[in-house]
Amino acid sequence: MPVSENSGVKVWHRRTRQESLVRWFGWLLGVAVFVVCWQRISEATTWFFVWDAPRIAGDIWTRATPPRWEYIAQLGRPIWDTLNIATLGTIIALCMAVPVAFLAASNTTPSRYFIRPVALLIIVSTRSINSLIWALLLIAIIGPGVFAGVIAIAIRSIGFCAKLLYEAIEEIDRAQVEAITATGASRWQVMSYGIVPQIMPAFAGIAVFRWDINIRESTVLGLVGAGGIGLQLSSSLNVLAWPQVSLILLVILVAVLISEWVSAKVRGAII
Template sequence: MAVQQLANGRFAWQRRTARAEWLNWLAWLAGVALTVFCWRVMTESTIWDYVWDAPTQAADIGGRMVPPRWSYFPNILKPLWDTLNIATLGTLLAVFISVPIAFLAARNTTPSVAFVRPVAILVIVSSRSINAIIWALLLVSILGPGILAGIIAIALRSIGFIGKLLYEAIEEIDAKQVEAISATGASGPQTLAYAIVPQIMPAFAGITVFRWDINIRESTVLGLVGAGGIGLNLESSLNTLAWPQVTLILLVILGTVVISEWISARIRHAII
């Protein structure tokens, strides 16, 4: 620490020693230099004429996007319903798979910390590390385009999310309640049902509804890669430059997300 005794017997104090001060300066300098260098690399391939032109282009597309083509609305009701189904069924499927995995991954309920837990954690991590869109791309090429690929893509991505948050909730339960139930002579599964399940119920409900809410948003874009839902119409409208239809679809997605957010907030409020 930068404490020095002065000639007059008092103590001087500085936050850093002179050496640390210099190192700090150098680190900042290196950071700024790196940023400048990266900016140069990044902008090397930019065609600036396009960028300067951007406001005009944006205004042009914006002008063509309004007014929305309201008459297109009946055509997207069915895809919208598909989208909601993809999100809901995907979440449901993920719940069935992730609940057992969460119990296998939680330190206090796993049958084996050395063998089973790492496998469960691996499942959770690999599910989480791949975005739903990427899962959908893979599944569309395996299963062919359609809603099924969407549902499974959503489920695969959600397993990790629900599994991780749920196993953390399981690890945070009050151990005394577990001790008390097992002291009555209850079996392992009974202890799980009476001491652990009631404790994690609020977390479980909150996590599931939250994930469902996220999945509604994710499933709206899955159609872009052919996995069904309203994203299919978005893609075809974009491809045919039908800007008024794009506007309508975006508005409908916005409305759906707002409603799902409201519903999930209500459900969470009611359960917790």
């Protein structure tokens, strides 16, 4: 602590001189990095288009309104495909995420040094790649269509669901597990009666939450050929049919709002 020159009494400061210098150096370094990054971005940006963006946006808005309402008859099947992609993808992901979560949880895994790292690798690898990239890879392998979209959504969702679920497994009340174990129950009986009942509310919440997210993600998979309403959106954009584009965006908005409402109601009933 620094000492006052007049009275010789120690004066309290929030930080020492060294801590203040380190803090200011950190801020200076952050500003320098920001300036360098902004300079690189500015060099790669055509600023004429940026300043002209409001006029272009206004022109597109004029072309897109009013929406082409008669086109809605052709969106029934695509939006149904989108809902199927999200729902089936979520179900497949949950079926695969449950065993992965039990293998990844430290209190249920058969081996902490071999099986658990493999399960964690599966969780990280499936979460680190976006569903659009999975869709592009799957389209190249199995061809375009709804099936590729379902598998892409499923793979992307495995890591998300398994991560939240294995964290819930690790946070269970161990007293219940010990009580059931003390009765001489087998490993499967302990899991069925001591662990599963405790994680069922978390499992249901994770399932509904992920389904809600997948509704949003499945609406854009059609842009890369994975089926659903995104395919209609891509086709309309390619021919600059802006009234159709605005109608498709409205349909997507309504679908997302409905899924959000359903998700909130289900989570509220569970919790």
